[in-house]
Amino acid sequence: MKPTLLILAAGMGSRYGGIKQLDQFGPHGETIIDYSLYDAIRAGFGKVVFIIRQELRADFEAIFLPKLAGKIEVDFAIQALFSYVPKELGTVQRTKPWGTGHAMLCAKDHTQTPFAVINADDFYGAEAFQVMGDFLQHDTNDTLHAMVGYQVKNTLSDFGSVSRGVCATDDHDNLTSVIERTKIYRKPVDTEGQEGIIVYEEADGLTPLAPDTPVSMNFWGFKTGVFEHTQQQFEVYARANVDNPKAEFYIPTIVTQLIQTNEGACRVFRSHSEWFGVTYPEDKPTVKKSFQRLHDNGTYPDQLWS
Template sequence: MKPTLLVLAAGMGSRYGGVKQIDAVGLNNECLLDFAAYDAKKCGFGKVVFVIRKDIEKDFRERLFDRVAKNFDAEYVFQTKDALLDEQEIARAADRTKPWGTIHAVLCAEKAINSPFAVINSDDYYGRDAFKTLGEYLSNIDPHSPEHAMVGYVLGNTMSKSGSVSRGVCTVKDGYLESITENTKISYKGDGIVSELDGKEIPLTGKEWVSMNLFAFSLKAFTGFHKYWDNFKKTSLELPKAEALLPVAASDIVKAKEGSIKFFTSTEKWFGMTYPEDRAIVKQEIAKKIADGYYPETLWEHC
């Protein structure tokens, strides 16, 4: 059974100032997600599922989905603020204006996923080697295995000069993830890198392994995700900015000894669409890869 690629594309893009998921960056107006889907298909994935907002559906279809769906088994599902909540929970969350984060997005897509799956963000470039690694891994595990996986990146390769980034700093032992500590504000300061955590500045070396939300799960992971989501709802529905985060839920599976996460690594240099200034950089990086023959000039004609 071929694995599925799950793309989390329902973000609000508040720092970017627009719908970055479908912004054109390729030579023929391809989006960053075109390249992710193209890489995944070349690396053995059999299907791609996008999680989007209802308000971007028309533009999403016109700028990305219809093109991808001609070349790849593809579908999309919606993440809404009230999804996975009962009437009492909806009332408790009356002040909420946006969806509930990445684990909520994954759970919104559960019915569309029937095979082991990888998860990616819509605004990050991961590199084909990472898809190859996880595609091979997922193709060879039991669909309900307690063993999962992820690809970690070197922090210094994932920084943006345009502003702070959010990264999960990983603790790894014997090739397996031990924990992920979510750092929501990592930035350059002088000649170094610092993380603002709990009101304090913590210096980082730039050599730390970090999560870029590139995970690979068997279907068994949904059991842990539901447990995390149920606990989150008990404590956080009244908090307008609280988010149920995939790296935290994944780390909880390990802490509870309900599964393991094999830690693969990549030295690929990240680029992505976090800030408006990033778009020009992404276009340059994609153009370089096309010039080097890594991608064809017209992407899907050569799939």
């Protein structure tokens, strides 16, 4: 059975100032999603599910359906504010979706095979898709999941802080914890030519991070049984946060509970590959140059979909 690729594309792009998941970064107007799809198809994925807001559906269909026809099955899942929210909670006062874990849950009825989850606005590289595709197609342990971890030093922005899932692993590269840190950045130093230390900022101060610390860039691989756990966890979370309009239910929260309750495990595939993405509008020129270089050196053909 070919695995399914879920693409998290319902975000509001508040820091970017626009719909970055549909912005053009490649030399011929390619989105970042185009490169993920190209690599996923080569790695054996058989279906893609775009997880989007309803108002984006027409744009996604117009951009992706023609180029993907005959190459991969395409489906759409809508992340609505009240999807899977317990009915007894009534109308919840929110203006933004419930987060990545909720987005994944919204694709439950569209996903029948082991699946990967990625962000729409991150470039992961072909190696990550190959490793994950192989795992999802050949590993038969229904309670073993996976993620691709990147070194935190390779995932920063020069233009502000970023949010990353900071990971800890055991000696066998099994995940022991992943904690979402919402403000990670490189602390500037006065010495010319010297890089500052990497820190995450919380209410109680700054904590240093080693440059090679593995972090989650939301490249996860799951067996389908995870949906039942996700729905149970989200209903508990929604009841506890019904009065908090900014609360977000993250995928790392799901994985952490599976690990802590011994109901699942997560293998970490460490990647030294190039990663890049867009958080701020100032990131765009750098990302465009990176894609041009990957075309120039033959990593990608001149026309992805010709």
